[in-house]
Amino acid sequence: MRDFILKRVAAIILPFICTYGFYVILHGHVSPGGSFAGGIIVGLSFIAFSTIYGIEKGRARLPETVLTWTESFGTLWYGIMGMVGITKGAPFLANKLAGIDLGVPGTLSSGGLISLIGLGVGIRVASTIVTLFFTMMEEKS
């Protein structure tokens, strides 16, 4: 797929797709969506980039080490965010009990730690999807 029009259109819309994915991840508690759906959208933007511009350029943008580190530390980030409640003397994954200020209901800050937890999960889902795609693309039959 080395089409000129396809490349230019993808260059225009792919940043918006990626940004929308992060929007869905961060607003998982106030609007439809969540970390899994948003993470798949973010991963799909990278998959579309690798499909249109070639697997070598996609590999150059997301090397193996970056995927490994984001996939591992996305999971660890969940545990770190859960430990915030324990350090404040509250149960694991405590949000309001840990003394975090929940702002106006309906806004982004009303979730407390949920947005940050969702960010870790979403990045982990995205890197998993991209790793799956790269593994399947590079496997020689």
Next chain:
Amino acid sequence: MHFVAVDYWIMILLFILVVASLAMYFIKDLVHAVIVYGAYSLTMALIWLQMNTPDLAITEAAAGICMTVLMMVVIFRTSRREE
């Protein structure tokens, strides 16, 4: 046998869903089966939207497209099409 509170739109979508599911089983060509799977996923997303769960609709649409792309890649990589 009467469906009182059932929307007819959901009935039509469920019929399309059953037809697509059976077609995926009976179609021999793998690429055509993957395309029918995309139609199945889109119909399922519309059903979720009709049942007032838009977050599941978003997840279904995204995961369906992702799985379609991955299956298409696997088919073209292994290049074993049955005519």
